Amino acid sequence: MMNISPPRPPGEPEPESGPAVRAEQLTVVRGPRTVLRGLGFTVPRGRITGLLGPSGCGKSTLMRAIVGTQAKVTGTLEVLDRPAGDALLRSRIGYVTQAPSVYSDLTVRQNLEYFAAILDPGRAAAARRHEKVTRAIADVDLTSHADALAGNLSGGQRSRVSLAVALLGTPELLVLDEPTVGLDPVLRRDLWALFHSIAAERGATLLVSSHVMDEAERCHRLLLMREGEILAQGTPDALRTRTGTETVEEAFLHLVDEAAAKTAAGKEAVR
Numbered sequence: 059m060m061n062i063s064p065p066r067p068p069g070e071p072e073p074e075s076g077p078a079v080r081a082e083q084l085t086v087v088r089g090p091r092t093v094l095r096g097l098g099f100t101v102p103r104g105r106i107t108g109l110l111g112p113s114g115c116g117k118s119t120l121m122r123a124i125v126g127t128q129a130k131v132t133g134t135l136e137v138l139d140r141p142a143g144d145a146l147l148r149s150r151i152g153y154v155t156q157a158p159s160v161y162s163d164l165t166v167r168q169n170l171e172y173f174a175a176i177l178d179p180g181r182a183a184a185a186r187r188h189e190k191v192t193r194a195i196a197d198v199d200l201t202s203h204a205d206a207l208a209g210n211l212s213g214g215q216r217s218r219v220s221l222a223v224a225l226l227g228t229p230e231l232l233v234l235d236e237p238t239v240g241l242d243p244v245l246r247r248d249l250w251a252l253f254h255s256i257a258a259e260r261g262a263t264l265l266v267s268s269h270v271m272d273e274a275e276r277c278h279r280l281l282l283m284r285e286g287e288i289l290a291q292g293t294p295d296a297l298r299t300r301t302g303t304e305t306v307e308e309a310f311l312h313l314v315d316e317a318a319a320k321t322a323a324g325k326e327a328v329r
């Protein structure tokens with residue numbers, strides 16, 4: 059007998075296959091300013107994509123649009139095969155903002171228990187919650203600080219508590235806004251190792267922003283941003299090869315000069 063899969067019932071989602079994020083002509087207005095202008099890019103699944111660009115270029119705004127908390131977004135923005143902001147995406151995305159969102163007067167474990175109870179409420183889920191909380195604390199290497207008050211932790215440790223909260227729901231997409239800012243080199247290295255293990259072991263997609271170009275070398279893929287636009291996208295290797303440079307930082311500068319030369323040539327042609 060032939061093995062034919064039954065037709066998909068109406069309304070059932072397409073099988074998941076495309077990129078984790080796909081944007082076309084994505085534009086965002088904040089106050090009087092157009093902060094993102096006609097962006098087109100993809101974020102592949104199961105990989106770490108670095109969103110790199112100077113301070114103020116629009117990285118946080120783009121992340122807010124992806125997680126569905128940004129107003130005045132136009133164009134196409136699909137996240138995990140659904141329109142950005144769709145209610146069904148809430149439990150599938152973990153978002154860590156630049157400012158760690160933890161309660162200073164609770165311990166690390168109490169912070170996680172609080173958020174776990176929101177995600178998975180009820181007495182019947184207590185054992186499951188306990189297991190998830192213990193695992194998330196271990197994932198971010200804070201087991202020895204589990205009973206410390208969050209208010210007594212260092213900035214880097216508080217960031218890791220925020221990351222643990224985001225890991226609680228085992229999200230398919232993790233959006234991390236400048237997670238390594240202010241961390242010493244050892245902690246930065248450890249955090250990047252954690253990102254790689256999350257991608258490799260859970261098959262999760264990570265979108266990580268940074269304005270430090272040397273972090274680019276740690277990503278599978280890059281989106282280079284400047285002044286509300288995507289300057290280039292691709293693997294660090296491809297960007298270096300395309301620009302004939304040795305580092306992503308040099309590639310970025312090369313691309314900035316190239317874009318400036320094109321704009322100048324365009325203005326000249328209009329005269």
Ligand SMILES: Nc1ncnc2c1ncn2[C@@H]1O[C@H](COP(=O)(O)OP(=O)(O)OP(=O)(O)O)[C@@H](O)[C@H]1O
Pocket residue numbers: 088089090091093111112113114115116117118119120269
């Ligand atoms: N509420 C707002 N109203 C108007 N403009 C805003 C608002 N918030 C941010 N902007 C502007 O939008 C632009 C992009 O800001 P965004 O925070 O996305 O940049 P960023 O690349 O994340 O910067 P950083 O690395 O410093 O966090 C900036 O020029 C900023 O001044």
